Amino acid sequence: MYQDLWRKTICAAAVVLPLMSISCNRQSVGQKQPAVEEQNAGAARVGTTGTTAPAQPEAGTSSTATASDAATERDADAIKALEDMSNYLRTLKAIQVHATTSRDEVLVDGQNVTFSGTLDMIAERPNHLRAEVINDKQQRMYFDDGKTFSVWARRVNYYATIPAPPTLRELAEKLSDEYNVELPLADLFYWGDSKTTGDIVGAIDLGPAQVDGTTCEHYAFRQKGADWQVWIQQGNYPLPRKLVITTTTDPARPRYTSVMTWNLAPSFDDAAFTFEPPKDAKKIMFGRTPTGNSE
């Protein structure tokens, strides 16, 4: 019903705008398999040398706008898959996650450059966390022992602490709002805390996909400021195995990718969450955010 209406609308538009008929036909043919091929406005080139044909013929360029409008489909099953994943995360008392990450940074001229890293994290409800982030630029350790959150910059050997809020979700919020610090894989703590699908305006299911040899279901979502994709493990353990976030507020559209390996029965003791500063480590402050105290 909905799709019929949608198709009629597109076709009606196509009468007015002949160029769009291409897109309309493609939609009709590919109706059963949404979004994979027929709405594809282009793909990343795979080589840097030689001359390439234009990625898009003229007609393809004009159909791009159509495809992008049409893609704001909100598949209820995709939303449900996300909610099921969140519900499942909420049942986990303790997790251990290893992730490989890559993150684009945008130079002032709009060029994306990518930095890679790894993350190792143990988290226990409601407010125990130990995470180590090692990337091309930084080595950081984060601790939440339930009372104090600490961040330690290993190479320069500085650390800072703040009082820890009651839950990891609140910690993620506090760090983001007041200190401009991103808790690693913060989404896990939001997803594992409450419903977070309200902001999503587009949701599609792209079908099965392999992540590290495990069969997952590949979903793509759109919301204000971000297009993002998650690969959720099929079967009884619907865990997010891969996350790709495209920031859409910058025309360069930088991406963040994280591929996760999970251990649902981690071994640890409470000391793991407590930061013992090395003897020569120096305590410093968190910088004030512009909305915070003036200097």
Next chain:
Amino acid sequence: MSRPMVGKTGVVVIAVLLAGGTALVGQRGGGRGGGGHASRGAARTSVSHASPNVGGNRSANVDRSANVDRSANVNRNADVNRNVDVNRNVNRDVNFDRDIDVGRGYGVGDGCCYHPVARATAAAVTTAAVVGSAVNSIPSSCSAVSVDGLTYQQCGSTWYQPEFSGSAVTYVVVNPPR
């Protein structure tokens, strides 16, 4: 590269300021404050939490950067142009703000990072570093000093206070604590 100095750098400054104001609305501060190198932002790493303050001002890469908002001389004096050029050079060298251990020196590029430029022209510029501005690395000649329980780095007559800007360590120029 030959270029009309003022015009081009002016454009860069405007672009950076614009980026801070609008283009990076969704940019969640980058976790690491990217001061010093000419980066206008980074991919956000979370989809869940929309900060009430995401409008540019919260962007570590813009606000906390010595050469942009934090620097008192961006908008009003001639140092602006030189600073931006430094940034561009750094940019070309891809000399990003790694946590350069002060004991290991500068890392890449002798034109790096704003401060050495000020040093090179120290005879002419008496106040080399503006209080409140921040850099990502400091010269290896600096020495760590603890005053009243706070950690400083003293580099000649310039004093820095290291702090976390997001998850990045930056060095903020402060008045001499003693």
